[in-house]
């Protein structure tokens with residue numbers, strides 16, 4: 229079997245080497261010539277897999293080691309009877325870590341307590357529902373908007389987007405990009421809704437860039453400048469809008485889900501799918517390919533205010549400011565497109581909150597509930 233594999237997929241040799249010969253290529257460069265005589269194509273989110281790419285190829289299997297699938301033309305695959313797999317949920321915990329890191333950072337900068345804000349979650353799938361679980365466990369008041377789920381499950385527990393906009397201090401977008409149909413998400417946050425955001429609102433987007441009307445957002449940030457934006461995803465990546473990036477409080481290069489755990493889980497899930505497609509026995513478990521964390525534990529022996537404790541533990545594992553700074557630096561050095569992609573290609577090692585064992589002793593045991601609610605592995609020691 230001949231496999232074409234995105235160069236940014238970790239553990240590719242380990243997971244796909246037994247299937248045949250692997251050619252690694254930068255995801256944005258994979259073209260029809262590369263896949264002409266290949267049997268399997270393994271991508272992340274940046275390769276457009278469409279008729280133009282597949283028309284003259286011998287590809288029988290396409291796997292994307294990502295949650296999102298808006299870069300895949302499903303009709304083109306179906307027309308050619310090409311098997312397909314994605315990796316639902318693979319990096320959902322990492323995205324939630326990103327959201328908590330961002331919100332706790334903004335809370336510290338502006339001097340408001342996150343735990344007493346009302347947070348609106350738009351899109352309660354793998355990412356949104358995990359975010360809700362952590363927010364609820366932390367005791368944060370949270371509202372959910374997910375019309376497709378509300379339709380299927382009955383409306384209880386869900387609110388309309390406009391209610392969410394009305395009632396929330398913070399809005400987190402975790403919707404897929406859907407261009408048509410009754411629940412399209414293209415420019416879901418359109419000019420009117422951006423206008424309606426109350427002064428002081430925080431708007432965070434870790435879904436897809438096209439779910440927000442960026443021109444309207446830029447207008448609001450430049451004009452009244454009375455809301456705060458956190459953007460991980462953008463229109464026209466990697467050629468993002470430089471003026472918008474300058475106005476955004478935390479601007480990151482589509483890395484919310486880039487924990488090592490999340491990426492490896494994506495690779496592993498596609499390995500399993502390819503094994504099923506090729507009717508081959510499955511070789512390894514996820515634990516076989518996921519290394520132990522560099523920082524295994526942290527001992528907190530004095531109680532400190534809850535949000536300070538959350539920031540302390542969070543920053544031992546992941547600090548969103550590093551990603552924001554790195555984008556600023558790389559854009560200055562290399563320009564927007566190259567800088568954006570460089571940050572992603574050379575992304576530093578990042579583990580998920582759950583890999584850190586927080587040991588508590590003395591009066592710090594009072595932090596047990598909030599730290600485990602935030603996603604850390606917590607234990608008491610004497």
Ligand SMILES: NC(=O)C1=CN([C@@H]2O[C@H](COP(=O)(O)OP(=O)(O)OC[C@H]3O[C@@H](n4cnc5c(N)ncnc54)[C@H](O)[C@@H]3O)[C@@H](O)[C@H]2O)C=CC1
Nearest residue numbers: 295296351352353354355374376403404411434435484485
């Ligand atoms: N920034 C990043 O690094 C990452 C971004 N993503 C993006 O986040 C998206 C969501 O991920 P998951 O939660 O895993 O997907 P999912 O498919 O599990 O959940 C998506 C949810 O959005 C809901 N939804 C659809 N249309 C909606 C609408 N008009 N309004 C409100 N809700 C709507 C769906 O009903 C579903 O519950 C992915 O499709 C991907 O585009 C995912 C992982 C990493």
Ligand SMILES: O=C(O)C(=O)[C@H](O)COP(=O)(O)O
Nearest residue numbers: 272273274294295296482485
């Ligand atoms: O899983 C998804 O969906 C994502 O957005 C990915 O985390 C993006 O990963 P890359 O394609 O940017 O490596």
